[in-house]
Amino acid sequence: MIRNNLATKLQQVIPDSMTYKLLAALCLGCRQEITPDTKELFQNTGTIHILAISGLHIGAIFAFFLGLLRLFHFKSRKSRLILIPLIWLVACITGLSPSACRAATILSFITIGEAFRQETIPLNAIAAAAFFSLLINPELLYSVSFQMSYAAYTGIILIYPLMQIKKMHKFLRPLYTLLCISFSAQIMTLPIMAYYFHSISLNSIFINLIAVPAASFLLYGGIILLALPEFISFYLSYIIIGLTHLFIFSLQLFSRIVINLPDLYPTATHVILFYLIIVLVIIYLITRKRHVLRFICCSMSILLVLHGCFTYYIQNHQEIVIRNLYKQSAILLNYKGYYTYLKTTSPNDGLSTYITANHLQALPTHEAFVGQQIKFIQNHLSSSQCSISIIDHTNPTFSHEDIVIITENIYPPNFLEFHPQQIIMDNSNTSHCTKAWQKFCFKNQIPFFKTSEVGTIILKI
Numbered sequence: 132m133i134r135n136n137l138a139t140k141l142q143q144v145i146p147d148s149m150t151y152k153l154l155a156a157l158c159l160g161c162r163q164e165i166t167p168d169t170k171e172l173f174q175n176t177g178t179i180h181i182l183a184i185s186g187l188h189i190g191a192i193f194a195f196f197l198g199l200l201r202l203f204h205f206k207s208r209k210s211r212l213i214l215i216p217l218i219w220l221v222a223c224i225t226g227l228s229p230s231a232c233r234a235a236t237i238l239s240f241i242t243i244g245e246a247f248r249q250e251t252i253p254l255n256a257i258a259a260a261a262f263f264s265l266l267i268n269p270e271l272l273y274s275v276s277f278q279m280s281y282a283a284y285t286g287i288i289l290i291y292p293l294m295q296i297k298k299m300h301k302f303l304r305p306l307y308t309l310l311c312i313s314f315s316a317q318i319m320t321l322p323i324m325a326y327y328f329h330s331i332s333l334n335s336i337f338i339n340l341i342a343v344p345a346a347s348f349l350l351y352g353g354i355i356l357l358a359l360p361e362f363i364s365f366y367l368s369y370i371i372i373g374l375t376h377l378f379i380f381s382l383q384l385f386s387r388i389v390i391n392l393p394d395l396y397p398t399a400t401h402v403i404l405f406y407l408i409i410v411l412v413i414i415y416l417i418t419r420k421r422h423v424l425r426f427i428c429c430s431m432s433i434l435l436v437l438h439g440c441f442t443y444y445i446q447n448h449q450e451i452v453i454r455n456l457y458k459q460s461a462i463l464l465n466y467k468g469y470y471t472y473l474k475t476t477s478p479n480d481g482l483s484t485y486i487t488a489n490h491l492q493a494l495p496t497h498e499a500f501v502g503q504q505i506k507f508i509q510n511h512l513s514s515s516q517c518s519i520s521i522i523d524h525t526n527p528t529f530s531h532e533d534i535v536i537i538t539e540n541i542y543p544p545n546f547l548e549f550h551p552q553q554i555i556m557d558n559s560n561t562s563h564c565t566k567a568w569q570k571f572c573f574k575n576q577i578p579f580f581k582t583s584e585v586g587t588i589i590l591k592i
Contacts, residue, residue, distance in 0.1 A: 134159050134224050137357055144356055144364040150375040157346060158353040160184040160225035172379070175386045177335020178342045184225040186280060189234035191347045192221050195354060209246045215239050229271075233280050236260040253288045257281060275327050279320050286319030287312055289413050309344040322405040325395040333390040338382070345378045396490030398441065404434045445490060449505065451512070451519065451590040453536060453557055454482055455582035460538045460559040462521060464512075466502055469494045473507065474521055474538060476559065505592065514592045520551075534590065540564045543571035553578040555588055 138155055145151040152169070155161040162182055173179040181187070196214050218238055222231040240256035261281055264271055271277045294311040317336050325331055352371040356364040397405070408430045415423040445468040454461035461480035462473045470491040472480075485491075494500075500507040505514045510526035512519040520532035523539040529549045537556045542564055554577055556565055565581060572579035582588055 134161070134226075137224070140357060140361065140364075141353070144361055145368045145372065146365075147368075147372045147375070149379070150368070150372045153375055153379075154349065154353040154356075154371070156182045157188065157350045158225075158357065160228065160231075169379075172382055172386060176338050176342070176382050177332040178339060178346075178382065181342060181346045183230065184222075184228050185230035186234035186237075186284060187343065187347070188225075188350060189218060189222065189231050189238065191350050192354070193218055193238050195351060208248060211242050212246050215242055229274075229276060230280050233260060233264065233277075233284075236263065237284060254285070257284050257288065275323070278323050282319040282323055283316035286315045286317075289410075290315035290318060293413070293416050306344055309347055310340050313339050313343040319406075319409065322397065322402045325392075325397050326399070326402050329393070329395050331392040331395060333392060334385065334388050338385045341381065341385075342378075345374070345381070349374060349378065396492075398490070400437060401434070401441075404430060404437065408434070448489070449514070449592045451592060452482065452485060453555060453582055453588040453590070454480055455558050455586050455588075456480060457558055460523075460557050462536065462538075462557070464500070464507070465489060465491060466494075466500075466505065468492060471497070471500060473510075473512070474523065512592070516592055517552075517590075519590065519592070537564075537568060542567050550575060551577060553580065556581040556583075558583050 138159055138161055141154055141158070142151050145154065149169070152164040152166070155164050160183075165182060170179070170182070173182055193214060196217055197211070200210060200214070215238075218235045222228075222235045225231055237256050237260040240259050241253060244250075244256070264277070291311050294315065296307070299307060314336075317339060321331055349371065352367075352374065356368055356371065359367070408427060411423060411427045411430060415427065447467060448465060449467060450465045451473070452463045452465065454463070456477060459477040459480070461475050461477060461482055463475075463480075463482050463485070464471050464473050468491060470486055470489075471494040499509075506512070510521040510523065511530065511532065512521075517533040519534045519536065520526075520530055521536045521538065522529065522541045524541070527541055529535070529544045531549075531551070533552045535551045535554050537554060538559045540560050554568060554572055556568060556579075558581075560568075565583075569579060571577075580588060
């Protein structure tokens with residue numbers, strides 16, 4: 132009810148619809164008002180996180196309330212306790228999103244520690260918030276949002292203090308602080324982005340250095356418009372409208388610049404080593420001790436050796452995967468880090484897990500495939516180790532291959548010259564067809580396998 136009332140006031144004092152929709156998302160979490168074109172613009176520039184109520188918004192509002200306390204000369208540390216219910220009220224009004232709750236919990240721990248003059252270590256506050264969140268819902272540990280949030284918070288705590296400059300003009304300090312906080316948060320989230328999304332948008336790093344401070348100013352502007360009487364807010368809104376259009380125009384300019392690092396497939400070990408190196412670099416910048424440099428060199432050497440071994444394995448790995456799929460066919464070729472479907476009859480073939488686990492990249496759609504010492508033409512694959520044939524309605528010819536894969540209810544031939552080393556049947560065949568092949572293989576002493584019994588079959592080639 133409070134959010135609806137505030138949204139109504141915001142709509143009344145802002146005559147520009149685009150500005151209203153953007154401020155409704157920034158201040159109240161009403162993202163449903165944002166048009167698809169605006170969402171696409173934020174997605175293309177890597178700034179979509181600005182539209183979701185997160186630690187950025189809760190932290191900015193906390194700083195705003197803290198500034199008000201100082202303005203009215205509430206200098207007592209215990210007076211800051213009033214900020215806790217205010218922050219949680221804001222989190223409730225904006226919809227109690229998980230990211231907003233995480234930020235509110237961390238700020239609550241820090242505020243309580245400072246109010247009672249206890250030694251406050253921000254990392255302990257982050258750890259305590261994570262612990263209690265996981266205590267309530269342990270499955271959050273596997274949430275990408277959870278991991279990204281706490282990585283960003285940790286980056287701000289560890290990296291931001293190293294970037295502070297003591298002597299700076301008081302008007303430039305707030306802008307520089309926002310830039311440093313944005314950069315610190317993004318550095319710590321890069322390994323997670325590479326692991327889950329397989330690409331890093333370098334232009335989004337630079338765009339966020341401008342977009343985050345701009346969004347913070349718009350957020351403060353929206354709060355001021357909501358706090359002041361309507362007749363004052365109406366005239367002040369034109370300043371916010373101008374800033375909003377300038378902000379959107381800047382994003383449209385930056386959206387034309389695309390600098391990405393695509394096709395990144397780090398393993399969990401890669402990510403852990405990356406974070407180890409980042410932490411060691413931070414420790415060295417704080418302590419300036421030489422033995423920390425040795426640890427950094429050792430960690431980077433281990434990372435390079437691991438990556439070299441992993442790359443060699445991926446680039447020399449070849450196999451065919453025959454998925455056990457009820458009444459469907461799904462046969463995939465894994466060729467040196469790339470994959471292509473030799474046959475598939477279902478869009479949900481269940482092989483996405485295999486593709487992700489092996490960090491495979493897709494090859495373009497084709498009718499034939501020729502690689503180093505491997506060739507696939509008209510359902511016949513030949514390599515230096517074996518020859519494989521896929522028998523279906525498009526290619527029902529029985530040839531002298533080492534391995535034959537039967538799909539789509541193709542029955543055994545009547546001649547005895549057909550004698551492969553083994554026969555494999557996927558689950559697209561009926562029981563009657565399967566029994567016919569069992570009899571044929573038993574009669575001719577041919578090893579017989581079916582995915583319905585042994586599950587997914589992997590053939591090394």
